[in-house]
């Protein structure tokens with residue numbers, strides 16, 4: 001089994017990468033598995049791509065091994081794309097999923113279902129010593145529900161209804177989410193690299 005470090009502390013992401021990388025025979029290690037604890041990396045970029053690169057670089061500078069990072073979030077059209085790159089800290093620096101989704105629902109109060117279109121975005125950056133870095137984006141289109149539903153997944157999943165579904169992302173089984181998610185779609189774009197990882 002090959003190993004790959006994911007530059008994240010988000011356990012929801014780690015679980016999904018673990019499941020999504022199974023078919024490539026890749027075992028995922030996150031920042032929680034490192035012997036030396038790593039402080040929070042400041043996400044100072046202006047785009048998902050910049051932030052993914054910042055996270056991958058910060059870790060690859062410390063470890064001489066390939067590193068993958070994911071910067072992701074929710075873009076809501078009626079909110080001019082917010083929370084966007086600020087998704088994790090939308091309701092404050094403490095990064096509380098429940099408060100974040102409540103803030104979104106409050107901002108969308110009175111907005112009709114047909115005007116609640118949104119998408120999840122995931123940018124994946126890969127940095128490997130001595131190689132050009134790789135950055136790719138995947139998306140998942142949908143809309144914001146009127147109230148939270150479901151217990152699976154993480155983050156904004158309880159209020160995101162993927163196009164073509166009448167259930168929220170948090171009501172889908174993990175294996176269902178993993179066939180349509182932004183993370184899966186970004187991974188497909190770096191598949192060639194994953195297959196060549198040693």
Ligand SMILES: O=c1nc[nH]c2c1ncn2[C@H]1C[C@H](O)[C@@H](COP(=O)(O)OP(=O)(O)OP(=O)(O)O)O1
Nearest residue numbers: 008009010070071072073074087088154155156157
């Ligand atoms: O599949 C998803 N289902 C629901 N919500 C999601 C998903 N994917 C990202 N999200 C939300 C969670 C968080 O509010 C933000 C990610 O922020 P982002 O900075 O990339 O991650 P993070 O700070 O939680 O962990 P880290 O930076 O250590 O990877 O978007």
Ligand SMILES: [Mg+2]
Nearest residue numbers: 010043071088
């Ligand atoms: Mg973050």
